[in-house]
Amino acid sequence: MEHHETLLHAIYYLLAATIAVPLFRRLGLGAILGYLVAGAIIGPYELGLIYQPEATFQFSELGVVLLLFVIGLELNPQQLWKMRLDIGLLGGSQMLLTALAITAVLAAALNLSWQQGFMIGLALALSSTAFAVPLMEEHKIMGLPIGRKGFSILLLQDLAVIPILLLLATWSPIASAEAHVPWWIGLCTVAFLLLAGARIFNPLLQIVAKYGSREILTAAGLLIVLSVAYLMQLVGFSMSMGAFLAGMLLAQSSFRHQLAADIEPFKGLLLGLFFIAVGMSLNLRLLFAEPLVILALALALMLIKILVVTVVLRVRKFPVKEGLLMGVMLAQGGEFAFVVMSTAEQTQFLPKDITSYVVLVVGISMALTSPLVILHELITRKRTMQEKATEEAAQAANSLQELEQPDAHKAEVIIAGFGRFGQIIGRILTAGNIPFNALDKNPEHIEFLKNYGVQSYYGDATRIELLEAAGIRDAKVLVIALVNIEASLTITKLVKTHFPHITLIVRARDRAHAYQLAELGVENPIREIYESSLSAAMQTLTEIGYTDGQSQRAIDIFREHDQTLLHQSIAISKDPKELAQLVKQSRKELKDLFSKDVQL
Structure with a gap:
């Protein structure tokens, strides 16, 4: 019976999400609000289809864990060290000022001690990483300076959860049932992971990639994330912080893009479930009883x-306009406020009626975030043509500065297949300071190249998630340099369908492969031995007495004739008889061309 109930609950979740999310996206209200409303409807306060949301909430927190892991993959310890002032100053200032402001308001409005008011202020000062980061990514500001400042604030908030809980334990009249690990054990664990984590994880992934399958590599990635997250929870930190640390340790790994692509589906589903769980936890009866007060x-x-x-x-x-946008994105209460309020209620530090209000206010603030971001967008769109022209000029100037420092912006070229063919292209791009991402499926090959300072990543480029993780949406050119013909054709079809803006430069193994690529719309496939054969033919002619000019002329005639023949052959490439007839006719035409050229 319990098994059937679990299955039925899963159907409710999927049905609610399938109906609500497309509807809210169609209305322009965003997916997050759709998840929240879906959760509120099926939760215990409305239809009552799910009457114990706590278990769902605990499980769905894995979505936040995986989100932080993927974010960590985009950073590395050196970048984090550079952000230390922003994390400390921006994050610390935001936490302290917000907590003091809320404490002052509560002291004036309610009969609470300053400790109770300050604890509520600290809990409400926290924002939701699960809400804010997807919003920043959706609006494409995560990689911009303002986005990095916002992430610094979120990171400090995650770090502040443990001191807040320790402070709560000190002030509470009843000790919490949970045993607290000494703070120094947590710091020692973090230090150990920073020093030894990468040396443990990378060899593990290399072994799995070499002897396992794609599914096992995904399982190994999940094992690393969840193990580090659980370890950090045991020593007193949050699971989210552990996942972020695991991602940061693998940020310089060859498996970075592959892991991001593999974990993306799990992250998306679990984050959706997290938002549904938040919606289910909202006490709508209290909201309907006092709607104006709660709002x-x-x-x-x-x-x-x-x-x-x-x-x-x-x-x-930072300009006020950018500050307001980031402020709106960080304006909601955070999921850790639920944890703080639950602990405060259990230890009798705060009465239940107060914690119920706080939890509902946090949930409503989450629900209001997406509409407020949309409202902010509508307001900011109403700007004069002069302002727009000024901004475009500033963006053009910024682009010129970034071009002078190619490492500061995203890859312009993606090379799928980094063997001898792809490496030559990569060497020329490197010499020209042109940023690129190289993908290859051979883990030993990747490690060998890294010994020579060549930056490349492990991954199967036939997967759309990996191409997106490698930055294809922002790239200009995709070079398909794979030996495998089927994989080459698969990627070509994929890119033509989903990323038509990308210029394709495709390696063709032979003439038949070139026919297939041409049928898919690839202009001038690069036949891998064609140019080298022409070069050898030219040198041969020179060695038997032709002048350099005569040799070059013969090669030019052949190249032009062969290119014409290639285009003519595409339509009849699947008919051997017609193709054979065309080839015979073309040989005669080529002889005639050479004869006329000799006569001239």
Whole structure:
């Protein structure tokens, strides 16, 4: 019976998401709000289809864990060290100022001690990484300076959860049932992972890639993420922080793009489930009983956080417009506020009626975030043509500066297949300071190339998730340099369908392969031995007495004639008789061309 109930619950989740998310996206309200509404409808306060959302919430937190892991893959310890001032100053200022402002409001409105008010302020100062990061990625600001500042604030908030819980344990009249691990054990664990983690994880992934299958490599990636996350939870940190640390340790690994592509589906599904669980936890009966009060409290919380983030970023010389956008994206309460309020209630530090209000206000603020971001977009779109022209000029200037420092922006070229063919292209791009991402399926090959300073990544380029992880949406050119004909054709079809803006340069193994590529719309496939054969033919003619000019002329005639023949052959490439007839006719035409040239 329990098995059937679990299956039925899974059907409810999928049905609610399948109906609500497309509908809300169609209305322009975003997927996150769709998940929240779906959860609220099927939760215990409405239809009651799911009456115990706590278990779902705990499991769905893995979505946040995987999200932080993927973010960690985009960073490395050196980059994190560069962000230390932003993490400390921006994040610390946001937390402290927001907590003090909320404490002042609560002290004036409610009969609470300053410790209770400050604890509520700290809990509400936290934002939701699960909400904010997808919003930043959706609006393509995650890689911009303002996006990195916003992420620094979120990272400090994750780090602050443990001190907040320790402070709560100190102030609570009843000790928490959970045993707290000494702080120094947590720090020693982090130090150990930073020093030895990469030396353990990379060899493991190399062995799995060499002897296992794609599914086992995915399993190994999940094993690393969940193991580190669980370890960090045991020593007193959050699972999200552990996942971020695991991703950061693998940021310089050859498997980085492959892991990001493999984990993406799990991350998306579990994040959706997380938002549904948040929706189910909202006490809508309390909301319907006092709708104006709850809505006013949620809007007041968001206003305080927007103002604080805007001021903090303005001090760091960011425009008010960018500060407001980041403030709106970080204005919601965070998922860790649920943890803090639950602990505060269990230890009798706060009464249940207060924690219920706080939890509902956090949930409503989450639901309001997407609409407020959309409203902010509508307002900012109403700008004069002069402002737009000024911004475009500034963007053009920034682009010129980035071109002078190619490492500062995303790859312009992706090379699929980094054997001898692809390496020559990569060497020329490197010499020209042109950033590129190279993908190859041979893990030993990747490690060998790294010994010579060649940056390349392990991965199967026939997978759309991997191409996206490698940056194909922002790239200009995709070079398909694979030996495998089937894989080459698969990638070509994939890119023509999903990324038509990309210029394709494709290696053709032979003439038949070139026919197939031409049928798919590839202009001038690069036949791998064609140019080298022509070069050898030219040298042969020179050695038997032709002048350099005569040799070059003969090669030019052949190249032009052969290219014409290739285009003529495409339509009849599947008919051997007609193709044979065309080849015979073309040989006669080629002889005639050479004869006329000799006579001239």
